[in-house]
Amino acid sequence: xxxxxxxxxxxxxxxxxxxxxxxxxxxxxxxxxxxxxxxxxxxxxxxxxxxxxxxxxxxxxxxxxxxxxxxxxxxxxxxxxxxxxxxxxxxxxxxxxxxxxxxxxxxxxxxxxxxxxxxxxxxxxxxxxxxxxxxxxxxxxxxxxxxxxxxxxxxxxxxxxxxxxxxxxxxxxxxxxxxxxxxxxxxxxxxxxxxxxxxxxxxxxxxxxxxxxxxxxxxxxxxxxxxxxxxxxxxxxxxxxxxxxxxxxxxxxxxxxxxxxxxxxxxxxxxxxxxxxx
Ligand SMILES: [Zn+2]
Numbered sequence: 001x002x003x004x005x006x007x008x009x010x011x012x013x014x015x016x017x018x019x020x021x022x023x024x025x026x027x028x029x030x031x032x033x034x035x036x037x038x039x040x041x042x043x044x045x046x047x048x049x050x051x052x053x054x055x056x057x058x059x060x061x062x063x064x065x066x067x068x069x070x071x072x073x074x075x076x077x078x079x080x081x082x083x084x085x086x087x088x089x090x091x092x093x094x095x096x097x098x099x100x101x102x103x104x105x106x107x108x109x110x111x112x113x114x115x116x117x118x119x120x121x122x123x124x125x126x127x128x129x130x131x132x133x134x135x136x137x138x139x140x141x142x143x144x145x146x147x148x149x150x151x152x153x154x155x156x157x158x159x160x161x162x163x164x165x166x167x168x169x170x171x172x173x174x175x176x177x178x179x180x181x182x183x184x185x186x187x188x189x190x191x192x193x194x195x196x197x198x199x200x201x202x203x204x205x206x207x208x209x210x211x212x213x214x215x216x217x218x219x220x221x222x223x224x225x226x227x228x229x230x231x232x233x234x235x236x237x238x239x240x241x242x243x244x245x246x247x248x249x250x251x252x253x254x255x256x257x258x259x260x261x262x263x264x265x266x267x268x269x270x271x272x273x274x275x276x277x278x
Contacts, residue, residue, distance in 0.1 A: 002048050005214050006160040006206050008138065012045045014038060016111055018172060018211045019067055021045060022164045024157055026137020029057035033155060033164050034068040034210060035075060039116040042072035049075075058135040061123050062166030062210060063149040064089040066103055071119035080123050081133060083144050085151025087125025094121055143200055147193025149178050154197060161205035168197060169223040172212035172253055174230050174244045174260055180270075187235045187267065194228050234267060 002010040008025040014036045022033040023045075030049060036042045049056065059080035061069045069090060071080065082090070093099055100117055107115055126134070126142070133140040133155065141156040148167045155164040163169075167176065177186040198221070207215045207223060215223050226242070233240035244253075245260045 002045075002052075005208060006157070006162045009157055009160050009162045009206075009208075011208055011214065012036065012041070012048070014041045016108065017067060018213075020208050020210060020212075020214075022155075022162075022208055023049070023054075024137060024140060024160075025054065026057060026135055028136055029055040029078075031058045031060060031133060031135055031137055031140065032056045032075065032078075033060045034062055034166070035059065035071055037067050037070060038111055038114040039072060040114065042070065042116075043074050046072060046074035046076075057137075058133065060133055060140075060155060061086060062154065062164065063152040064093070064121070064123075065149055065167065066106055066115075066120070068166065068210065069121045069123060070115065070117075071122065072116060073119065081126050082123040083130075083142065083151035083153050084125035084128045085144075086149075086153070087123045087151070089150050090121035090123050141200075143196060145193040145196035146181060146183075146189040147178060148176055148190075150182070152178075152193070154200075156200055156203060158203065161203060163197070163200065163204040163207045163220070165197070165207050165209045167210045168193065169207050169215070169220075169227060170209040170212040170244075171215065171223065172244060172250070172256070173209075174240075174242060174256055174263075175227045176259060177231075177234075177263055179263070179266055187231055190231045191228065194224055194231070198224050234263060 002012050004010050010023040012021040019037055021036045024031040056075050056078045058078050061082040064086045139158045142153050144153040152166055177190050179186040181189045201221055204220050207220045230240045230242050245257045
């Protein structure tokens with residue numbers, strides 16, 4: 001089911017990871033961002049769009065993680081874009097003869113059978129520095145930034161004030177650091193990424209995270225602050241005071257605590273290697 005979040009911007013939610021696929025209406029059809037994860041839900045989205053008489057004319061993947069780069073044949077064969085670095089990462093992944101097995105290994109077991117991999121990761125890279133998604137519709141600015149994954153980009157639907165945030169600014173997932181990332185300083189990279197998003201926040205009325213619920217108005221900056229507080233706590237070796245990891249986490253989301261614990265361990269290891277005390 002498609003839910004309108006702003007004029008001409010709709011969201012299709014998938015249950016397990018609360019993925020949000022985002023649909024932006026253009027002149028002849030729609031731009032589809034991060035279509036979803038299970039075959040059935042992508043087929044459902046394709047049906048919804050065809051009932052509305054709106055074919056997909058362009059796709060976009062916010063970053064090269066498996067749950068953002070899937071596609072279903074029923075969605076058609078419009079060009080699917082991503083940043084140059086996102087596309088390069090995926091090309092490299094798909095060049096491994098065992099890529100299917102590698103990707104399948106990382107899928108949540110309860111849905112692994114239902115995730116179609118045929119069209120996985122077939123993303124065309126836009127040249128570095130491309131300002132907007134090339135398509136016939138409202139202007140969609142590409143906001144590339146470090147933090148979560150190589151070539152991660154948020155999209156700003158300028159006239160509608162909607163920020164499609166990819167795996168940033170979620171109310172269910174804590175910041176997941178790209179470790180070691182490009183620079184080897186994942187915490188600093190993440191703070192830079194949040195700063196980049198903060199730099200466009202004046203133009204944002206609605207934030208749609210890759211996972212979780214849509215945030216409006218003051219919630220946009222509050223999410224940036226919440227993520228920054230989490231990352232700073234990680235950096236400083238403090239236990240974050242963060243509802244996404246406790247004490248009363250929503251049932252089914254306890255694993256986010258494991259993600260957090262893993263990040264604490266890996267930062268501790270890094271400090272030990274670099275000889276930084278604490
Ligand atoms: Zn994700």
